[in-house]
Amino acid sequence: MDKHDDTSREPVEKIIELRLPSKLGYERVAMDTASSLARRMGFHDDRVESLKTAVSEAVTNAIEHGNQQDSAMKVVVLLTARDDELIISVADQGRKILDQDDTTSSPHIADVLEKFDKGGWGIWLIRELMDEVEFTTAPSGGNQVRMVIHLEQ
Amino acid sequence: MELILPNELGYELIARDAVAAFAWRLGVPIDRIDDLKTALCEACINAIEHGNSLKPDLHVEILCRVEDECLVIEVCDEGVRPFAPKAEPLSIVEKLAGMGSLRGMGLMLISQLCDESGFVSRDDVGNCFRLAFQRHRAASLGCSSNPGSHVSV
Numbered sequence: 001m002d003k004h005d006d007t008s009r010e011p012v013e014k015i016i017e018l019r020l021p022s023k024l025g026y027e028r029v030a031m032d033t034a035s036s037l038a039r040r041m042g043f044h045d046d047r048v049e050s051l052k053t054a055v056s057e058a059v060t061n062a063i064e065h066g067n068q069q070d071s072a073m074k075v076v077v078l079l080t081a082r083d084d085e086l087i088i089s090v091a092d093q094g095r096k097i098l099d100q101d102d103t104t105s106s107p108h109i110a111d112v113l114e115k116f117d118k119g120g121w122g123i124w125l126i127r128e129l130m131d132e133v134e135f136t137t138a139p140s141g142g143n144q145v146r147m148v149i150h151l152e153q
Numbered sequence: 154m155e156l157i158l159p160n161e162l163g164y165e166l167i168a169r170d171a172v173a174a175f176a177w178r179l180g181v182p183i184d185r186i187d188d189l190k191t192a193l194c195e196a197c198i199n200a201i202e203h204g205n206s207l208k209p210d211l212h213v214e215i216l217c218r219v220e221d222e223c224l225v226i227e228v229c230d231e232g233v234r235p236f237a238p239k240a241e242p243l244s245i246v247e248k249l250a251g252m253g254s255l256r257g258m259g260l261m262l263i264s265q266l267c268d269e270s271g272f273v274s275r276d277d278v279g280n281c282f283r284l285a286f287q288r289h290r291a292a293s294l295g296c297s298s299n300p301g302s303h304v305s306v
Contacts, residue, residue, distance in 0.1 A: 014159045014164075015159065016156070016157065016158055016159070016164070017155075017156070017157040018155070018157075018171065019155040019156075020154055021154070025178055026154070028174055028177075028178060029154065029171055029174040029175050029178065031174075032170050032171060032174035033167060033170060033171040033174070035170075036166065036169075036170035036171070037167050040163070040166065040167070
C-alpha cells in the first residue's frame with residue numbers, strides 16, 4: 001500500500017471556527033451556527049435539537065465556569081463537518097480549571113432538588129445527548145470538551 | 154465575534170445564520186436582520202468566488218462588533234484577486250436591456266440593504282468588505298462611525 005492510498009482514505013472535513021466573548025447569551029450564536037450546519041449535513045430534527053442543547057450547555061459552562069464570565073476572554077467553538085459525523089469542540093481560556101471528577105459523575109435528582117441552585121446538569125446532559133464526549137485540556141491551557149454526533153444514513 | 158469559514162459556496166448560509174443570531178441578540182429589528190442576511194450572503198459569495206477565486210484551501214473571515222449604535226460586519230478574504238472597482242458600473246436597467254451580464258449586481262444590492270457598506274483597507278493581504286447596520290432603527294439613516302479609509306459602493 002503506497003502513501004497515496006493512505007491519503008485517499010483520510011476523511012474529507014470542513015472546519016468552521018467561531019470565537020465568542022464570554023458573555024451569557026452568546027451561547028445562542030453557537031447554537032444557531034451548529035444547528036445551521038447540522039441541518040445542511042442532513043441531521044434529523046430531533047438530533048439537531050439534541051445538538052443545540054449540548055452546544056448550549058458546553059458554551060454556557062465555558063462562559064460561566066471556565067472563563068468566569070470575563071467578557072475579554074474568548075470561547076472558541078470548532079465545528080468539524082465530516083461525511084458521517086459532526087465534531088464540536090468548545091474551549092475556554094481556563095481561568096478556572098474543571099475538576100475531572102465533575103466530568104464523570106451524575107447528579108442525583110433528590111440532591112439537586114434540595115439545593116437552592118438547581119444547576120449542575122450540563123455535563124450529564126451533554127453525555128446523554130451526544131454520541132461521544134471527551135473532556136481534555138485545550139492547547140491554550142483551558143478546558144475543552146469534544147463532542148461527536150454521528151450522522152445516520 | 155469572529156467566524157472563519159471554508160472557502161466553499163454554501164458556507165455563506167452558515168455565516169448568515171450565525172450573524173443573524175448575533176444581530177438578534179444585539180436588538181437589531183427583524184426586518185433589518187432580513188436585509189442583513191441577504192447582504193451578508195452576497196458579501197460572502199463575493200469573497201469566496203472573487204477574492205478567493207473559489208480556492209478550497211482558503212478561508213473567509215467574518216468579524217462582527219458594535220461601533221457606537223451600529224452593528225459592523227467585516228467580510229475578509231485572502232486576496233487572490235484584489236477588488237478593482239469598475240469606472241462606470243452598468244445600472245439594473247442597462248443590464249436588463251442586455252448591455253451586460255445579469256450577474257455582478259451584488260455590491261449594488263448590498264448598498265441598498267445596508268446603512269453603510271464598502272471596501273476598507275487592512276494590514277493583512279486580502280479584501281475586506283464592511284457592512285454596517287443601525288441597531289435600533291428600522292430606517293436607513295447611516296452609521297456615524299469612522300471606518301478609516303472607507304470606500305463607499
